[in-house]
Amino acid sequence: ASAPRTPAAARLPAGFVSLREAAPTVRQEIRYFTRHNFTGARVDGYRRPLCLLTVDAARALREAQRHFLKRGYTLKVYDCYRPQRAVDEFVRWAGDTGDRSGLKREFYPRVDKSQLLADGYIAAKSGHSRGSTVDLTLVELPAPPTRPYVPGEPLVPCIAPREERFPDNSVDMGTGYDCFDPLSRTLDERVAGRQRANRLLLKRGLERAGFRNYPAEWWHYTYEPETFPDTYFDFPVER
Ligand SMILES: C[C@@H](N)C(=O)N[C@H](C)C(=O)O
Ligand SMILES: [Zn+2]
Helix, strand or coil: CCCCCCHHHHHHCEEEEEEEHHHCEECCHHHHHCCCCCCCCCCCCCHHHHHEEEEEHHHHHHHHHHHHHHHEEEEEEEECCCCHHHHHHHHHHHCCCCCCCCHHHHHHHCCCHHCCCCCEEEECCCCHHHHHHHHHEEEEECCCCCCCCCCCCCCCCCCCCCCCCCCCCCCCCCCCCCCCCCCHCCCCCCCCHHHHHHHHHHHEEEEEECCCCCCCCEEEECCCCCCCCCCCCCCCCCC
16 A cells, blocks of 8 residues: 655655654744734744754754753743744734734833844844744743633733743743843843853753854754755745
């Protein structure tokens, strides 16, 4: 009998893999599939809540995960490969300054929407579209329970103390994920104690597996050398 055929729409380009297969213990909370992200809506191109990455990046993440599991933590990814159409939607959204959509109060409470690209919080050509970039954090095991965002619920600024912010089950990194604020700079001097230690724990564990951090965002890492340094893919996130 011949092997079952994968529908063409769900086949990944050569060199890409689903993280579920490469590193099944890594937690996934794909925010752009949900309305709990800075735009306030599901983002174009996210057809499934999945982490797709280049084989090289996924393999390195599996190695990093082994390192963290031994220390009582698991990695949790928020975003992985990002189609160019999603990036284009971010850029259109950011340019629409008359529009009130977006979860400003939570995700960019102190930065004007018109500055998000200029300040480097959103890129018009993102490493995520090249497939080797990932947004992620650490969760201490056993993982505390978490709950979904309820659209319309009162928003708390991502720079508020952990007890007041949206209840993410990750360790305290000093801000929430996708917090477009100077406090999110990985080595910002105002972030000290346990929060700084957590950022450094993530950074060191990922660096030893070959990832490099983007200094403006404690959660954003790129595996190097990139498999596709010059290609911006646009296939949808599905499998
Ligand atoms: C939007 C945020 N999660 C992010 O990934 N920012 C960098 C700069 C990017 O868009 O590549
Ligand atoms: Zn990122």
